[in-house]
Structure formats: C-alpha cells, structure tokens
Amino acid sequence: MLNKELYEKTCVKAYEYLVKAGIAVTEEERKNMEVAEYGLNDLDNIGLELIVYINTMRCCAKELILFPGQTCPEHRHPSIAGELGKEETFRCRWGKVFLYVQGAPAKQPKAAAPKGRENCFTVWHEIELNPGDQYTLEPSTLHWFQAGPDGAVVSEFSTRSRDEFDIYTDPDINPALNRKA
C-alpha cells in the first residue's frame, strides 16, 4: 500500500529526476504526480512515477520517471469495444531504459526480472533507449521496461490512456486499482 508518507517521499524523489533531466513542470503538476506501485508493495523494484500532461478521448502525453532499476511490469493495451488498443511511443529524455517486447529474446538481457516474480516477465526482446532514442509499440504488444543504474525519465506519446483495461501478466496486479504507462 502506498501511504501518505511513502507517496510524498516518492514524489519528492521523482521530482529530483525531473530537475536532473531539465524538465519543467508546474507546481500543480508536481503536487498531482501519480505513483504506481501496482498493489505489490515493492515500489523500489516495481513501480513508476508519472505526470499526465494530457489525456483526452484522442491522445495522451505523459512524463514517466523510473528510479534506478525500477520496473514497469509486463502488460499490454488491448482493443476495447472495437477501438484499437493504445498505441504508444516511449522517448528516453534522460538516463537509460531497457524496454522488452515480443520478439527474439536477448541472450544476455541487461535488465533482470524482479525477484520472486520472474515468471511474470515473459517477453525478452531488448531495446535499449538512451536520451533521444524512442520506440513505438503497436496496440496489444506485450511489454515491460526497467530503468538503468541512474534511473530514467521517459516521455510517452500515445492514443488515449485507459489504464483500467490494461492486461497484466502478473495475476497479483489489478489494473482497476493502478496507474501505469
């Protein structure tokens, strides 16, 4: 569970990464930062901090912050009622992020699945994103990502975000209760 103390401590820490990345946000955005811990109570390892800039019926943009080694767990964005699932582009702004998708698995992946949940990370095609690099995911692509040793700040450009419909590989994650990228 994310109590007030942990939430506030996490927001302060996440904001420091935005400062390092030279990304300006308003006071209001800073106050309304979202912290996803996916109900797993292991935020240092599995979690994500984010600011949603815009999310309308048609498009969405967010800034994602990951602490060193922090992982956004494996999930996909399915079609809903005939509407194609979310299409998203991740653009690394600062730090480094390892993105994993369906495809030929890396022989020696640079990220490791969080301990105790290894079987909830099934796709291992590796894309390394350094500042200025980006990758676009087609709808319904299974994916997860993990920050490198310094953490990462990643811009997400996408169609509308409807987190509650996302499908996680980990059965312990209830998407209706969580925010994620």
Add this chain to the structure above:
Amino acid sequence: MLNKELYEKTCVKAYEYLVKAGIAVTEEERKNMEVAEYGLNDLDNIGLELIVYINTMRCCAKELILFPGQTCPEHRHPSIAGELGKEETFRCRWGKVFLYVQGAPAKQPKAAAPKGRENCFTVWHEIELNPGDQYTLEPSTLHWFQAGPDGAVVSEFSTRSRDEFDIYTDPDINPALNRKA
C-alpha cells in the same frame, strides 16, 4: 525560398536551442530537421523549425523551435472527410511563447503581428506559456504563436498531423507546400 545554405544554417541554429533546452535528439533527427518558411521568404519573422518524433494515423508528437520573435502564422486544422480536425497541446519546454486563439482579445498584446501582414493575424486572445505551461487547442481553433525575446522550444502532442489540409488566414501561404505545427 529555402535554399540549401539557409536550410543548413537554420538547422544548426535551431539545434543550439535544443541544446540550451537540454533536449536530446539523435543524429538522424538532427539531420532531418524540418524548416517551415511558408513560402514567404521571411524566415526570421515567420517560420518554424521542427523535429517530428512520431506521426501515425492516430497520434503525433513534435518538438518545435522558434527563434526570438519568430512567428508561426495563423491557421486552423479542419475536419477532413468526417474525421475531426487535429487536436493539439502545446507545452513550453524552454523560453517563452505567446499563443493567440479565438476569444477576448488582449488589450496590450505582448506579441506583434509580423510587419506587412497584420491583417493575416485576426485572433488576439493571449496565452503566455513559460516552461512547464501548456495549452490544448480543440480542433478547428484558429491560432498562431510567437516566441518571446529568447526564443522557445515547445513540445506538441496531438492527433495525427496532416499539414496539407491546414487552412491559413494568409492567402500567400499554400499549405500543400509547407510544414507547420
């Protein structure tokens, strides 16, 4: 006309603004930067430099660079064949930009219409965007914008971009020949 020399000089200059803004781009993006001069041959006053990060059928993201006082001319994004026009969010990342849209006009606007083309700038509701500030335009909203005295770097998050269908107030601008935001 934008000849090779002016194009290359402009790209070098625009890149300096990205560096000042701390925005990383790839070598390829840097080489493929777009320069819009709208066929007006007055780039210092009316023009825009941009990197298109992604533009699919569903969504689009760009980085826009404006030199000090440089203006993106008044235009709107209409509905096309039953598809709603482009919805776009401008987010100032660095510098300052004055955005003008339909609505109560500013009594003392901070930007001035480019000389000789004053009658092509008809909306004067002013929105000042500083780093971290953003504004979302509904489809078909008439708008134009001008950088402050230090220039500006602005992220644009939108639905798909189809520049060739845009409608400019200035009859000298042929959208089929130009790129713009």
